[in-house]
Structure formats: C-alpha cells, structure tokens
Amino acid sequence: MGCSDVSIFQLNNIYNNMNNMYQTFRERSKTLSDSTALNTPKQNTSTQKGVRRGRVASKSGESTEVTVAQMSPSLDVSTFPADKQTSPASSDKHTIAASSRVRAKVCEFAEVDEADPSIAKYLKRHPPIDCTANIPNVVCLHGDEIKVDNAKVQEALRKINSSGRLAYCQYQTLHRIPNTDNRVNSNFTSAKFKVSSKLMISDEDIRIECKDTRNKTISRSYFSIIRPDPEKELAYNNSYKVHLDRNSPAETLSLLLIGIDGFSKQHFSRAMPKTRNFLITQLGGLELFKHSKLGYSTSSNVIPLLTGRTNEELAEDTIWRFKTHGDMDQINEAFAWSDARRLGYRTALMFDQVAITAFHYSRGGFKRRPVDFYMRPIVVASNKDDLMRPGHKHCYGDEPEVSKLYDYWLQLLHTFNSTRTSRMPFFAYSFLSRLTHNDRNQAYAGDDLYLKFLTDLKATNALNNTVMIWFSDHGQRYGASMHTLAGEIETNTPFLFFAFPPWFEKKYPDKMRVFRTNQNRLTSHFDTYATIQDLLYFKRVAGQSGKLAERGISLFREIPIQRTCANAQIPAEYCVCSLVPKASSLRSGLDKYLGMVLRDKVNSMLHKHRDKCTKLTFLKIKSFVERNGQEKGNQLRPGIRNFRVTILTTPGGAEFEATLSFDESTNRAAVVGEVARSNSSTEKAACIEVEELKRYCYCKII
Structure with a gap:
C-alpha cells in the first residue's frame, strides 16, 4: 500500500x-x-510566593560614572559651543511615526514603516526552502x-x-x-x-x-509519536477533577504557544505577509500593537513569559543560580507548563536547536524529562546526522524542518483536542530559532511553511478548544541595520498575537472587549504570563481594571492608558516610548566622550576576567541617537539628556550599544541599564564560562 x-x-x-x-x-x-495523582493543584495568584510586583533593578545595576575631563583630557568642556538644532540621525532617512492614539506624556510608541528605506537596503528575499535533493x-x-x-x-x-x-x-x-x-x-x-x-x-x-x-x-x-501514558492519564483526570471542584473554571482551554526567535513585528509583516494575513483574517488573531521586549536575550524574554519572573528573581528565589551552568530541573516547577500539569493538563515542549535555546545555551538543559511529550531525542539525533542535513540545515531529509516539527503539534491537537467537549486539555510550548536567528532574510523562506501549518490547523478544526499564542522574543539583534534608528526600534518590538476559538468572542463579549482595548496599550511578556494564568483559572466575568503598580496584567483586565515603561518594568534601554525622534542639540566631541564611557563600562564588567579577556579600545562611533525622554513617569530632570550610542571596539571588531545619561550641569555621564552586543558574539569568548559576559570578552588566547 x-x-x-x-x-x-x-x-x-x-x-x-x-x-x-x-x-x-x-x-x-x-x-x-x-503522590500518583501528581501534585495537588493550587490556585495561582498574583501574590504567590516569589512573584514580586515591585520595581526590578536593571540588569546592569551599577553605573560607570566619570567626568569629561577624566575620560578625555583633550576635550575642553568650557569650549563646547552653544546648542544647535540638528537631526539626531541626519544620515538616516527613516520613516518613523509616533502613535497618535494617546495623549502626549503617555507612551508615544515609536513605529517603523515596514518599507523604511534605512532597513530596506539590507533586505533580500530568500528563495523557498528546497529539500528535494x-x-x-x-x-x-x-x-x-x-x-x-x-x-x-x-x-x-x-x-x-x-x-x-x-x-x-x-x-x-x-x-x-x-x-x-x-x-x-x-x-x-x-x-x-x-x-x-x-x-x-x-x-x-x-x-x-x-x-x-x-x-x-x-x-x-x-x-x-504522541503516546499517552494510561497511568499518567488517570492521574491527570484526577487532578483535573480536583481543579474543577476547587477552582470552578468556566472553561478549560488548551494553550498552544508558538514562538519564533529574533523576529520583530515589522519584519513578520514584511517577510511572512501570507502567514500574518491568514492568522488575522482566518484564525481571528489579535495583535498587541505596543508590545515591548524585556531584555537582550531569548532567555530574558521567555523566562518572564513562562514564570512571571526575571532570570535574576528566579536565581534569588530558588536554589538555581542563573550565573552557573546549573540544569533547569531546579526551576521546572516554576514554569507555566508545570502550573498547567498540576491542574490536569498534558504538557509538551519542542525546539529545533540542540544548544541555542533559553534552557540549553550555557545551561544544562533538563536532566529529567520536563514534560509529558518532549521530542528532544529526534532533534538531538537528527542535528548530528550529516546524511539528513547535507548542505541544507533547514531540512529533515527531503522535508523542510519547520513542516516536520509542526506535524508533532498536529498530532498533539488531534489526540487531545479533536472536539470542544474533550476534557483532556494540554499546554504546549515550542520555540524555533534556526530559520530566523542569524539571518533575517531567511524568514522570507518560511512564509509558505508557516501558512501551511496554520491552514492545517483551520482545516482540521484543531483550535476549537485551544488558545494559540503566536509570539517572538525580540527583533533582529545583529547587522548594519542596528546602526539606524529604525533598526533599534525593530530590535525592541517583538510580535504577539492571541487567536481564540471561533466561538469564544460570542460567549465572552465583555472579556474580548477589554482584550481589544488592550491591543493599543503598552505590554510585555509579564502580561502574557498573567494572561496564561488567567486562562488556566478561567473566570466567566472580566476582572477589575489593572493598576499602574502592577507589572504583569492579564489582557482580560484593562491596562491603564497612562502606563509607562517604568510602570511595566520594561528597562529604559529597551523602551521605544522614548525613541520618538527629537531634534538634538549636540556639543562638539560629546559623542566620542560618551563612546569612551561605554567602552570603559564594558572593560569594567570584564575586570575580574582581565587575565583572560583583552582590554578593549574605542575605535569609532557607529550610531548616536538622542532619546526624547518625554514619557510620563520617565521624565528627565532639567539638564539630563539620554542618548543611545553604538561603538566599534578593537580587537575583534565588537560593536556595543547602550543608553547613556549625560548631566549637562556636571558634565558627567553614566551607562543606564544593560550593554548590548550588536554584532555576532561568543566565537572569540570560549575562555570564560560566565554566559552573560561572553558577548563582551575577546580572549587573549584564542
């Protein structure tokens, strides 16, 4: 046959x-x-132990602060000319507009036209993935x-x-x-x-x-192959019954999280237009238009999505230590899939990469199986199989990798969620990196593949009892476009969509009315996590409006229109509310001075590793943009100016980017928040093991 x-x-x-x-x-x-019935479910609330609601300090808590005279003796601050009105990025012919939906002094969320010429010149349509050979x-x-x-x-x-x-x-x-x-x-x-x-x-x-x-x-x-375990199924059924009796959820919807690495909302629109259009028009996908990233790396964005906490908070709250190579089993109970498991949900995880995931990069991964369905064995085996991947890393033999992996989700949906009356809910999380992480142009090749996946979901009615969360962690982090204002905005604005079952809005119009309002409010993955928790303990009526003091607000509760990055605990260096272009008045030599402050900050971070890492030298400024600082709640004191600066250093040609605050009354400057690497890193940093320092180190012995 x-x-x-x-x-x-x-x-x-x-x-x-x-x-x-x-x-x-x-x-x-x-x-x-x-004990056989798994853990007894317990109501997860915003006051659960370890989930903080206070303000979190920036990752780079300490500031490097020096005076102009100290850092640049040849620079005479008394000779700085008077302010002149000049463009902050005169070489950038960008097409950027601030949202006019809200009043000034709220969050004027910077937007980038997908056809922006400062980005367009770096784009090249990638041909479809052909695995037939x-x-x-x-x-x-x-x-x-x-x-x-x-x-x-x-x-x-x-x-x-x-x-x-x-x-x-x-x-x-x-x-x-x-x-x-x-x-x-x-x-x-x-x-x-x-x-x-x-x-x-x-x-x-x-x-x-x-x-x-x-x-x-x-x-x-x-x-x-999805293989339900009969004994586990009995345990899940018992946990599910306890959940129904104790928490009385109005719905027990399955959750399907589809994550794509390094993909801004602007590039999703330009590189996968067919997928995006189908997601919106055929699956009812609702986009969060003012969604911001929380950190530089995948981990610093998906950990808040899955736990409601930062990496640093998890390190403080558990025996796990973020700065070591500890395995992830120590914090597995903190993830949302474990919350779901305790309520009787089946759980599943899927990645395309072996080492480059939020759970494996410079970390030990999971020594014990973290979920029920974990297709890790074939990912590990096939990644090392040269016969399966000769010259085309995006193929599983004669089949595109994306298609092969998403067949696993189609199995899962068919097995557990074929009808709305099914009482076998699941929590499934996937995150694919290979197609988009290193080269934004490869994303064009994924449009038809992702479209086919979504088409299959609709054709089989697989989402009839499932909420699909379609998201990314951050935008493109590397390449020449990062030296443009449009490129900086894109790297800070990942996409986020929610697709609900077709019957959901008619049954819960009040909840969806609030959700639609929140589409135009400032959000982060702290809010995504809060929404996941709301879905797990689903209540029939919409919750009370959120408060400015809350950093994670369910999208079924109205987010205050006055919300700022400070309220949402989005670090200032990633806040695009303050990236609306401002006519800048520059003093001669200020850009170079700030570049040297940034260089010294990087060198100070490597001070304990100076026996292994080379001291970096400042070469030149790659980009220099003044932030307008208008956002309510983040207003600057008179005489304080913020700049986003990118520098080129030697040896190694590393490019570093950071926000710096300059006090005109004292002529002192300091790095604010995290220093990002804007070109590829770690290949010259094997001499140190501290994951978050690899991007800064150039080893003395390579």
Whole structure:
C-alpha cells in the first residue's frame, strides 16, 4: 500500500487503544494515591510566593560614572559651543511615526514603516526552502504501523542511481541518556521489513532506515509519536477533577504557544505577509500593537513569559543560580507548563536547536524529562546526522524542518483536542530559532511553511478548544541595520498575537472587549504570563481594571492608558516610548566622550576576567541617537539628556550599544541599564564560562 492517502491525522487507532487501556486502569484510579495523582493543584495568584510586583533593578545595576575631563583630557568642556538644532540621525532617512492614539506624556510608541528605506537596503528575499535533493523518506505512519511506499522507494533508487532494489527497512528507538539532555542512544532495533512493521506501544521516538540490495542507504527518516501514558492519564483526570471542584473554571482551554526567535513585528509583516494575513483574517488573531521586549536575550524574554519572573528573581528565589551552568530541573516547577500539569493538563515542549535555546545555551538543559511529550531525542539525533542535513540545515531529509516539527503539534491537537467537549486539555510550548536567528532574510523562506501549518490547523478544526499564542522574543539583534534608528526600534518590538476559538468572542463579549482595548496599550511578556494564568483559572466575568503598580496584567483586565515603561518594568534601554525622534542639540566631541564611557563600562564588567579577556579600545562611533525622554513617569530632570550610542571596539571588531545619561550641569555621564552586543558574539569568548559576559570578552588566547 502507498502512503499518498495517509496523513498524520490518522491516529485514531492510538486514540482508541488509549481509551481501551483506560478501562483496564479505571478501578485502580479509585485507590490512586495523592503522590500518583501528581501534585495537588493550587490556585495561582498574583501574590504567590516569589512573584514580586515591585520595581526590578536593571540588569546592569551599577553605573560607570566619570567626568569629561577624566575620560578625555583633550576635550575642553568650557569650549563646547552653544546648542544647535540638528537631526539626531541626519544620515538616516527613516520613516518613523509616533502613535497618535494617546495623549502626549503617555507612551508615544515609536513605529517603523515596514518599507523604511534605512532597513530596506539590507533586505533580500530568500528563495523557498528546497529539500528535494536530499535523502528521501519512503515510509509513513498509519496508526500503530509503519508502511513502506513502493512508489517512493522507486524514486529513491533512481535518485541514488541504484541498479538494485529494496532489501529491507528497519527502525530503532531513540532515548535520552539518563541525566543529560544532549545525548541519545538506541536500546531496540526492530526486525527487518519490506512492507510494514507494527510499532510497540512504548515507541515514541524512532529512526527508520532502508537499504538496497547492495547495502546502500536509500532512505532515512525520524518520527516522534504522541503516546499517552494510561497511568499518567488517570492521574491527570484526577487532578483535573480536583481543579474543577476547587477552582470552578468556566472553561478549560488548551494553550498552544508558538514562538519564533529574533523576529520583530515589522519584519513578520514584511517577510511572512501570507502567514500574518491568514492568522488575522482566518484564525481571528489579535495583535498587541505596543508590545515591548524585556531584555537582550531569548532567555530574558521567555523566562518572564513562562514564570512571571526575571532570570535574576528566579536565581534569588530558588536554589538555581542563573550565573552557573546549573540544569533547569531546579526551576521546572516554576514554569507555566508545570502550573498547567498540576491542574490536569498534558504538557509538551519542542525546539529545533540542540544548544541555542533559553534552557540549553550555557545551561544544562533538563536532566529529567520536563514534560509529558518532549521530542528532544529526534532533534538531538537528527542535528548530528550529516546524511539528513547535507548542505541544507533547514531540512529533515527531503522535508523542510519547520513542516516536520509542526506535524508533532498536529498530532498533539488531534489526540487531545479533536472536539470542544474533550476534557483532556494540554499546554504546549515550542520555540524555533534556526530559520530566523542569524539571518533575517531567511524568514522570507518560511512564509509558505508557516501558512501551511496554520491552514492545517483551520482545516482540521484543531483550535476549537485551544488558545494559540503566536509570539517572538525580540527583533533582529545583529547587522548594519542596528546602526539606524529604525533598526533599534525593530530590535525592541517583538510580535504577539492571541487567536481564540471561533466561538469564544460570542460567549465572552465583555472579556474580548477589554482584550481589544488592550491591543493599543503598552505590554510585555509579564502580561502574557498573567494572561496564561488567567486562562488556566478561567473566570466567566472580566476582572477589575489593572493598576499602574502592577507589572504583569492579564489582557482580560484593562491596562491603564497612562502606563509607562517604568510602570511595566520594561528597562529604559529597551523602551521605544522614548525613541520618538527629537531634534538634538549636540556639543562638539560629546559623542566620542560618551563612546569612551561605554567602552570603559564594558572593560569594567570584564575586570575580574582581565587575565583572560583583552582590554578593549574605542575605535569609532557607529550610531548616536538622542532619546526624547518625554514619557510620563520617565521624565528627565532639567539638564539630563539620554542618548543611545553604538561603538566599534578593537580587537575583534565588537560593536556595543547602550543608553547613556549625560548631566549637562556636571558634565558627567553614566551607562543606564544593560550593554548590548550588536554584532555576532561568543566565537572569540570560549575562555570564560560566565554566559552573560561572553558577548563582551575577546580572549587573549584564542
């Protein structure tokens, strides 16, 4: 039998088998102990221990403060000319407008036209991803059975110029090696087969290989299969019943979080217009138009999304230490998926990268399985498989990686959420980096792939009981466009969409009215986390309006129109409310002076590692923009001026960017908040292990 008429949705056998197994274990559920029933759910409130609502200090808490005379003896401050009205970035022909929806002295959120010429010159449309030349997949899954597609076998034989024929296919199971998240092994190899092979009920992650009569590999493929565990299902059902009795949620909606790395809202609009249009017009996606990032890295943005806390707060509140290479198991209970698990939700995680994730980069990952469904084994195995990825890192054999990975979510949705009346909710989080992280132009190649995924979701009615959160962490961080004002705005403005079930707005008009109001309010991922918690403990009526003192406000509660970055605890260096262009009055030599202050700040951060890291020298200013400082709540004192400065240093050609405050009455300057690296980093920093310092270090011995 061929595979052309078989799709990933034909998993009914698994589903039916699961129901049959439930009957076997039903009696056991009556005596199931509390420990087997997972953790007893408890109401998660904004006053939960460890969740702070006070102001958080910037990551770079200490300031580097020097005088002009100290840092630049040749610069005579008394000879500074009087202020002159000049453009803050006269070389930038940008197209930037402030939002006129709110009154002055609120948050005038800076916007960038997607056709802005200062960005457009760096854009180049990437061709579609073509994997057809790679080793093919000649098998498919049909329920609990692997079937060989003879037509694809013949095609595979022709592709490798084989004069032989299919000898056999065989599959191996893949498992994580205990106490590690980055190594896998196989403990079972199936019997050889030519037509089909029955999978065992315990098989989750498998690698299938087929050979011809000359023992040459003609096909290799990887599959990760959603396998509900009957005993866990009983435990989840018990936890779910407790949740219903104790918290009385009006709805138990599944949550599907789709994250894409390094992707601004402006570039999403320009690079994936078909996907964005389908998300809005066909799935009812609602965009948060004034959404801001919270930090430089992926971790500093998704950790607040998933925990409501910063990396630093987690380090203070738990035994986990952000500045070490500790494993993530120590804080797994703090993540939203663990909150959901305690309420009887099934949980799932998916990444495309092995090392470059918020949980693995300079960290130990998860030594124990963090969720129920974790397709980590095939990601680890396939990333090291040169036969599967020869010359095209975006392919799984002859299939685009994005499509392969999102098939896993289609399985999950079909298994647990096929009908609205289903009482098997799930929490699924995915974050893909490979396509967008290093090169913004590659995102163009993803439009059709993501569109196909969303089309499949709609065609199968898979979102009928699911809220989909479509988000990114930050915009592009590297490249020449970062030296433009438009580029700075883009890096600070990730996208965020919520897509609700088609029936949701009609049933809850008051909640959705508030949500739509909040589309034009200043938000961050602290608010995303608060909304996730609101969805887990869903109440029928909309909550009271949020308060300015709250940094995380559910989007079902009205966010104050007066909210500022200071109120929302968005660090000043990432606040685009103060990036509305201002006619700047510059004093001669001020830009160079501020550049040297920034250089000294970086060197001071590396002082304890001066035996390993080279002292950096200032070469030149790459960009220099004055912030207008108009935002209510962040108003500057008279004589205080803020600038966003990017410098080039040597050795290594590192570019650093930061906000600096200059006091005209004292001629003193200080770095405010975090120093960002605006070109690629860490390849010359292997000599130190402190993750957050790698971007600044140029090793003396490479």
